[in-house]
């Protein structure tokens with residue numbers, strides 16, 4: 001590591017006005033022995049120091065399940081959903097109290113926000129969450145966000161907080177997402193298993209080679225580096241840089257804000273995409289798949305056109321009108337995602353047909369396109 005060195009790529013961090021900081025379970029929970037209170041105090045001191053420089057910080061914090069387990073006297077992480085939900089409900093109280101106490105030492109007020117996937121996938125609730133969070137930030141309150149583990153089930157959960165952090169960075173158009181974990185950053189192999197692994201200091205968020213070196217998490221964390229690299233890609237969609245760094249480095253947040261070269265910096269390589277398309281891109285739940293012919297792939301990629309039924313060769317899944325579907329090419333490569341205008345049954349009847357025949361085939365026409373370009377996002 002080159003301590004103290006300033007590099008141009010880090011400017012985005014040193015000039016950041018709004019930052020989402022994510023603190024993972026692996027760090028917060030002191031090797032499974034409940035919350036590491038002194039360490040949390042240290043991160044809060046750093047966030048307060050950033051706030052006094054005029055930087056707005058939104059915190060995404062894990063740790064509810066681990067804190068709940070300790071308070072309930074459980075030694076091992078439960079495997080049943082209902083016990084995880086119970087542990088999260090107990091532990092979230094402990095977490096909130098811990099942050100409130102530490103931020104209180106600095107005269108800062110916190111707000112607890114518990115989000116579910118549904119809150120961010122329903123457009124109306126997404127807009128509500130955005131306005132509530134922006135208001136809190138304007139009021140100089142520090143939002144402390146976690147997934148609402150008590151009401152989510154496996155099929156609809158983010159599971160890891162890296163993804164949640166990235167979606168919050170998108171929601172608030174943050175300049176940077178800082179993911180604090182128990183490693184110094186992303187290495188070219190998992191350093192837990194490979195002592196010769198080397199730190200990757202910089203990369204492009206969209207670089208597919210990064211996903212290949214990122215492995216799963218430790219005993220306490222959920223997603224490992226896989227979800228951190230994916231989070232960087234999502235954050236890049238709104239133009240945010242991502243830094244993956246060790247929360248154990250002294251004054252890590254302040255040093256990053258000073259432009260110091262710490263951890264792994266992942267930068268966006270394209271212009272930010274508009275808020276609505278970003279929201280579309282962030283949707284994790286896909287209800288079906290449309291297979292496009294080569295011509296449709298070309299126009300979607302080349303000119304950002306709508307998807308017409310004539311360019312679709314096959315459809316799978318049981319989707320309703322308005323659901324999110326994935327568009328793939330004939331080799332199965334992901335091309336785009338979008339909200340479909342017809343349900344699965346009707347979509348199948350009009351595949352490969354010119355739009356002029358929709359009325360004759362279905363007895364009605366909702367729209368001439370299967371997915372309108374405003375509801376379609378082409379994937380990297």
Ligand SMILES: Nc1ncnc2c1ncn2[C@@H]1O[C@H](COP(=O)(O)OP(=O)(O)O)[C@@H](O)[C@H]1O
Nearest residue numbers: 024025026181187190215217218221222223224
């Ligand atoms: N290429 C890699 N570089 C660094 N860490 C890696 C890599 N692949 C896998 N990991 C693992 O990811 C872990 C961090 O992720 P995780 O346990 O989910 O923590 P958190 O709770 O902070 O999200 C590390 O402890 C490490 O073992």
Ligand SMILES: N[C@@H](CCC(=O)OP(=O)(O)O)C(=O)O
Nearest residue numbers: 024025062063064065161222
């Ligand atoms: N929402 C969960 C945390 C999920 C989790 O561990 O995520 P991560 O820190 O990204 O590995 C909790 O508070 O226990």
